[in-house]
Amino acid sequence: MQAEPRPRGHRPREPLGAGRSLSGGRSGVGRPLIDPRFGERRMAARRHESRRRLRAVAIVAGVVTLGIGGVALLHSSVLAVGTVQVTGVSHTSRASVRSAAQLSRLMIDVEGSRAARRIERLPWVADARIERHWPSRVQISVVERQPVAVVSRRGAGAGTASGGGSNWTLVDRSARVLADVPQPPPGLVVLSGVGDPGAPGTRLEQGAGPALDAVVDLAPSLAQRVATVNAVGVGDLEMVLRPVPGAPEPIAPSGSPPAVTGHPGPRPAPVTSTGATVVLGGTDQLDAKLQALALLVNQADLAGVRSVDLRVPQSPALTRG
Structure with a gap:
């Protein structure tokens, strides 16, 4: 019996177990199932990841070490x-x-x-x-702080700026008590009627505010002519001017040491009881009152003037005597 012709390209079927597996590939012979290059790449990637993790751990450890060292250095001698x-x-x-x-x-x-x-x-x-x-x-x-006024600790009377052994206290523009001095420094205004000052570092009583405001508001040229600012009554103010230049020297208070020509010691503060008294009244229109006073001091002849009434700043009244 003649065999049937086989189609071109046909290969005879091999039985199972003759070098073939159930999956259709060869077992133990021929080409492997996984390309070796894939395995090498996988191992290289794992090694790279391990090195990257080691570097990260080393950096963190270095930062922690530097931080601990820096803190220790900051708290060392x-x-x-x-x-x-x-x-x-x-x-x-x-x-x-x-x-x-x-x-x-x-x-x-x-x-x-x-x-x-x-x-x-x-x-x-x-x-x-x-x-x-x-x-x-x-x-x-x-x-x-800068002192702007001086206050007597013994309640020096209005218009008196003589040291006379009294204890005086410097105050600044905020009513802060600065220090005690034996006599008023030249050029500072004396505050009167504002109560006894406390220890340095404290503040004057609240009632000293209007009188201190009047001192702070004085123009520099006017401040040189004002000897004393008195708080009179409730909220009323008076000022005592220094003697007019060229006027006779005032008589020193009893008990003061006689002046010695050429004596190198400090000169006693001038007595201002002979200066004119300026009646300001309340603190309303205080700027206008001070401007009127500055005009009078600079332009008017105040020789022999005993008082100046500026309660109405537009109509000042001068009393001589």
């Missing part, structure tokens, strides 16, 4: 406060400023705002600023 420089003081000692600041031993612990507030409690200090200059210098810049 290497960065301790070495020099404290104080500037801007003339009435306050540098030692008292350093003591009031209560600076920490380490630069990192210096709290500028709190130290400044403590320094500003000192009587003369208006403003304080703290600056750190690494590695070891702290600078304290101080702005001091």
Whole structure:
């Protein structure tokens, strides 16, 4: 019997187990199921990821180490406060400023705002600023208050500016008590009728406000002619002018030492009881009253004038006698 012709390209079927697997591929012979290059690439990617993770861990460890070292350095004696420089003081000692600041031993612990507030409690200090200059210098810049008036602690009478052994107190424009002095410094206005001042660093009584405002509002040229500002009654003010230049010298109060020609010591403050008394009344129209007074002082002949009534600033009244 003749065999049937086979189609071209036909291969005879091989039985199972003759080098073939159920999946249709060859087992143990021929081409492998996975290309080896894929495996190599996979291993290379795993090694790269491992190296990347190791670098990240090393960087984190380095940052933590540097942070711990930096904190330790900031809190070590290497960065301790070495020099404290104080500037801007003339009435306050540098030692008292350093003591009031209560600076920490380490630069990192210096709290500028709190130290400044403590320094500003000192009587003369208006403003304080703290600056750190690494590695070891702290600078304290101080702005001091300026006295504008003086008050007697013994209730000196109106129109009296003589020292006479009295105890006087300097005050600034905010009614802050600055310091005690043996006699009024030249050029400062005496406040009277404002109560007894407290200790340095405190403030005058609230009733001193109108009289102090009148002193602060004086023009520089007028302030040189005003000796005293008196608080009279409730809210009323009076001023006592210094003697007119060229007028006879006033008689010194009893008990004052006689003047010695050529004596190098301080000259007693001038007695102003012979100056004219200026009646201002209330603080209403205070600017207009002070302007009228400045006009009179600069242009009018006040020799022999005993009082000037400026309660109506548009119509000043002069009394001679």
